Amino acid sequence: MSRLIRISTAIFAVIFFIFTFFPGKINAESQTSCSERFVTLVNPIRGRDLWYDKSLKPLTDQYLAAAKYGFPATRLFQYDALTDDELIGEVRSFEVNGENGVFLEISKKLADKAAVTYPSGLKWSNPGILFLSAYSQSERRLLIDTLFDQFKEVFGHYPESVGAWWIDSYSLNYIKEKYGLSAILIVADQKTTDSYGVWGQWWGYPYYPSKNNVLVPAAGDSLNAVVIQWAQRDPILAYGEGSFYSNFSLQANDYIRSGKDTDYFKSLVNFYLNCENPIGQITIGLETGMESAAFHGEYLNQLKAISEYNGLKVVTMSDFAKAYRSVNKQNPTKVVLGEWRLTPTQRENITLGDSIQYLHKISFGDYFIADKSSFLDRRLPITGLKNMKCLFLWFLVVSFILGLIALRKRKFTVWVSSTLFAVASFGLFYRSTIKNGWQVFYGPQVKNITFTQCLSILVIFALFYLIFVKARVKFKDKRLLMCLLPFSFGLDKIVSAFRYSVIDGNHVVGFLVERTRIIGLALGSNSLALFDKDYPILQTLAFLKFPIDKIWQNPTIYFILYPLVHVILAAILYLLLVRARNRVRILILVILAVFLIIQLIWIFGADPGIILAS
Numbered sequence: 001m002s003r004l005i006r007i008s009t010a011i012f013a014v015i016f017f018i019f020t021f022f023p024g025k026i027n028a029e030s031q032t033s034c035s036e037r038f039v040t041l042v043n044p045i046r047g048r049d050l051w052y053d054k055s056l057k058p059l060t061d062q063y064l065a066a067a068k069y070g071f072p073a074t075r076l077f078q079y080d081a082l083t084d085d086e087l088i089g090e091v092r093s094f095e096v097n098g099e100n101g102v103f104l105e106i107s108k109k110l111a112d113k114a115a116v117t118y119p120s121g122l123k124w125s126n127p128g129i130l131f132l133s134a135y136s137q138s139e140r141r142l143l144i145d146t147l148f149d150q151f152k153e154v155f156g157h158y159p160e161s162v163g164a165w166w167i168d169s170y171s172l173n174y175i176k177e178k179y180g181l182s183a184i185l186i187v188a189d190q191k192t193t194d195s196y197g198v199w200g201q202w203w204g205y206p207y208y209p210s211k212n213n214v215l216v217p218a219a220g221d222s223l224n225a226v227v228i229q230w231a232q233r234d235p236i237l238a239y240g241e242g243s244f245y246s247n248f249s250l251q252a253n254d255y256i257r258s259g260k261d262t263d264y265f266k267s268l269v270n271f272y273l274n275c276e277n278p279i280g281q282i283t284i285g286l287e288t289g290m291e292s293a294a295f296h297g298e299y300l301n302q303l304k305a306i307s308e309y310n311g312l313k314v315v316t317m318s319d320f321a322k323a324y325r326s327v328n329k330q331n332p333t334k335v336v337l338g339e340w341r342l343t344p345t346q347r348e349n350i351t352l353g354d355s356i357q358y359l360h361k362i363s364f365g366d367y368f369i370a371d372k373s374s375f376l377d378r379r380l381p382i383t384g385l386k387n388m389k390c391l392f393l394w395f396l397v398v399s400f401i402l403g404l405i406a407l408r409k410r411k412f413t414v415w416v417s418s419t420l421f422a423v424a425s426f427g428l429f430y431r432s433t434i435k436n437g438w439q440v441f442y443g444p445q446v447k448n449i450t451f452t453q454c455l456s457i458l459v460i461f462a463l464f465y466l467i468f469v470k471a472r473v474k475f476k477d478k479r480l481l482m483c484l485l486p487f488s489f490g491l492d493k494i495v496s497a498f499r500y501s502v503i504d505g506n507h508v509v510g511f512l513v514e515r516t517r518i519i520g521l522a523l524g525s526n527s528l529a530l531f532d533k534d535y536p537i538l539q540t541l542a543f544l545k546f547p548i549d550k551i552w553q554n555p556t557i558y559f560i561l562y563p564l565v566h567v568i569l570a571a572i573l574y575l576l577l578v579r580a581r582n583r584v585r586i587l588i589l590v591i592l593a594v595f596l597i598i599q600l601i602w603i604f605g606a607d608p609g610i611i612l613a614s
Contacts, residue, residue, distance in 0.1 A: 039283075039313070044287050067096040079107055099161060100155055102147055105164055106132065117139075191242070213362060232272060251291075356381055414482070421563075423600065426559075429452070433449075444558045490596035508543075
């Protein structure tokens with residue numbers, strides 16, 4: 001009996017020791033056999049100019065590796081890949097269903113097609129040209145529209161999934177609103193790797209992002225798309241500065257370079273797909289034709305290892321987003337991953353000394369303006385943004401009160417004319433506001449925005465009232481002059497569209513009617529010809545033009561000289577039209593009104609010019 005007790009005690013001690021010190025080895029299968037454990041295979045596909053092996057073999061090899069196990073993969077196409085007919089033909093031959101999405105990296109070919117300036121002399125991977133955040137808001141819209149239209153032309157529908165190592169929140173909101181969006185792939189936390197610093201999101205765990213900041217998990221301000229991460233990191237070894245730390249990840253090319261093997265990969269799988277949380281997910285993939293060329297063998301090992309786990313579901317990006325929504329209608333209140341504690345308001349790892357509070361109304365500056373920096377600095381927390389107040393548009397209230405006064409005194413046309421003049425003159429400045437933690441200026445930079453906005457409305461109405469109501473000056477046609485004062489701003493659109501250049505010895509004079517299309521006259525020494533031509537974007541930019549945008553950024557010129565010049569223009573037009581035939585007068589007014597409407601549309605669609613930390 002005593003011998004039996006000793007044997008039982010020894011067996012118990014061995015089992016206790018193994019479970020205590022090697023829990024991952026024993027529980028690897030049981031940890032991942034619980035429901036709602038997902039693997040997402042993602043293959044980013046750039047243009048073949050960037051591939052090490054420029055044949056289609058890397059693409060086919062990746063497909064066959066996944067198809068062997070019946071695994072669907074998500075292929076994210078850069079624009080150059082979408083225009084590669086041979087590559088697209090190969091993809092169409094694949095039998096195992098997968099998903100096609102877009103890879104939001106900008107190439108020269110995409111920029112040229114969208115008529116957007118692509119800076120020369122920089123490496124293709126420089127963040128100052130590669131990401132949408134390197135371009136203005138209007139340029140981002142053009143680039144996205146061009147890419148999505150090309151995708152639809154190839155596949156017959158718009159994509160549900162998008163990816164890039166960084167995607168700014170303005171672009172994501174635009175895509176969501178115009179095309180719909182289910183899943184987003186961005187790079188996992190890395191402080192300084194490949195000139196990209198992305199830091200502060202939930203550590204390796206999927207989430208709904210805030211509309212204002214893709215790194216911040218939503219708390220009532222959701223973009224309603226699910227973020228998953230490329231190269232999810234080791235929960236301990238990857239915490240640090242530089243590529244040495246970020247190489248401890250699920251990526252085959254990362255951990256092989258760090259001297260690790262497939263067993264290390266399995267340990268990370270066990271970590272992320274444990275059963276502590278209602279849902280778990282990992283992303284596996286290699287950049288097609290690039291890392292995939294050298295590390296395809298380890299990719300095969302990864303897929304084989306995944307196939308041996310019980311209960312794992314290999315799904316596409318959009319299918320995972322649907323599964324995530326079925327479990328979480330909104331972000332979970334708490335996620336536990338080892339020592340990491342993740343909530344919609346903060347992430348924390350006491351052992352590593354990490355604690356980041358999430359500010360849901362704060363954006364990175366690239367939400368508003370282009371970031372041409374050679375280092376992408378998108379790291380939380382964002383410092384220097386403390387004033388979260390909103391700017392109430394008091395000038396609208398002031399204008400409404402003035403309108404009531406004018407209506408009571410039966411001088412409503414004076415109010416309409418003065419208001420239209422104010423908007424045409426200072427519309428860019430009226431758009432200036434405080435948003436997402438930033439002071440955003442569309443016109444000149446002014447300290448006391450609210451006061452200056454209200455003052456400008458009052459001054460302009462007062463001047464119009466004094467001139468057209470109180471002054472003893474008699475106008476032959478008062479209504480004509482009141483129309484011409486705001487309508488004179490329609491000339492701005494004509495002036496800003498004027499272009500001049502010398503091409504092949506000919507003087508080219510015309511008007512820009514689209515981003516690269518110019519209509520006008522070509523004057524040679526012995527010739528005169530009309531032309532209507534699309535020029536390359538760089539040649540279009542080389543045309544001489546009136547620098548009206550410089551006027552809008554100078555406070556003195558903008559608030560004094562700019563409206564004064566239009567008063568003078570209105571007076572000249574008045575003298576020319578006051579004695580003109582009624583038909584001629586009406587025609588001129590209609591033309592000016594049309595150009596004014598075009599000008600106002602431009603004003604209220606213009607890109608932000610300057611931002612300051614609020």
